[in-house]
Amino acid sequence: MIVDKSRCELLHEIMAVDFKLYDLQLYLDTHPFDEDALCMYQNLVNDADELTEEYEEKYGPLTPKSAAGNCEWKWIKNPWPWERG
Amino acid sequence: MILELKSYGHLEMVGTLVSQLTKGCSPEEIRAAGLGDYYTDHGISVYPQSASGVPFNAMTLAVKGDPITDLTEDMAAEQKARSTYEYLIDLADDPDVINVLKFLREREVVHFQRFGEALRTVEEKLAERKFYMNNMNNTNNSCGCNEDKGNGTCNGGCSNPRR
Structure with a gap:
């Protein structure tokens, strides 16, 4: 499957934001009252939601939860993570 | 458990690396890369084992x-x-x-x-420092002890006699 550049770029952006969220989550587990980190986390959640919505609208589901179309299971139409374009 | 979930994530990334690196390799290339034994046992699938070939085992945890x-x-x-x-x-x-x-x-x-x-x-x-609140519900006397229950006094017989 040929993955066009903008799809790759968008996915890369989502992965970067998700990664920031994950790292910040670990930080917040041991610093639960750090207000700067809490604020940063919430901003990143909003970014991730926006990017995910944009991606899924254009290119299909990122998680199985958004894969149920009206007449087709869209999950298996995506390339698997280990498949390159 | 957290550690293991994280390690599964890493395993997925390393497995993807191996999968991408071995994609389209000829048997000669696989043998030359020292993966002949691995190929015999597992083909080009990703199998969790140590570099020296010992399969993953929960005993390592x-x-x-x-x-x-x-x-x-x-x-x-x-x-x-x-x-x-x-x-x-x-x-x-x-x-x-x-x-x-x-x-x-x-x-x-x-x-x-x-x-x-x-x-x-x-x-x-x-x-x-720990605080034990074990006199909360069963104290009858004003000094905090339980001796001579009922009349509100211990007659000074406990370790903290009523002043």
Whole structure:
């Protein structure tokens, strides 16, 4: 499957934001009252939601939860993570 | 458990590396890369085993149920993983592979830090002065003791006689 550049770029952006969220989550587990980190986390959640919505609208589901179309299971139409374009 | 979930994530990334690197390889190339034995046992599928061929086993994991012990174990595991990534970087020559390994190595350092903070939190919690409120519901006398229940006095016979 040929993955066009903008799809790759968008996915890369989502992965970067998700990664920031994950790292910040670990930080917040041991610093639960750090207000700067809490604020940063919430901003990143909003970014991730926006990017995910944009991606899924254009290119299909990122998680199985958004894969149920009206007449087709869209999950298996995506390339698997280990498949390159 | 957290450690294992994280390790599954790393396993997926390393497995993807191996899968991409071996895609389209000829049997000659596989043999020349020292993967002949592996190919015989597992084809080109990704199988969890050590570099020396020992399959993954739950015996490599340890848990004692003591938070100090377990967190220290977790921290050691992070350092072992960091060392392993460093040895892999020594052996690797593909810059794309080295970049992934460097990223994963960095994660081990950050996770070691986080586990260290968790350990410190546990140690501080355990070192806190404890207050036992065991006279709350069964005290009858004004001095706080339970002797001679009923008449509100212990007649000075307890260790904190009524003043």
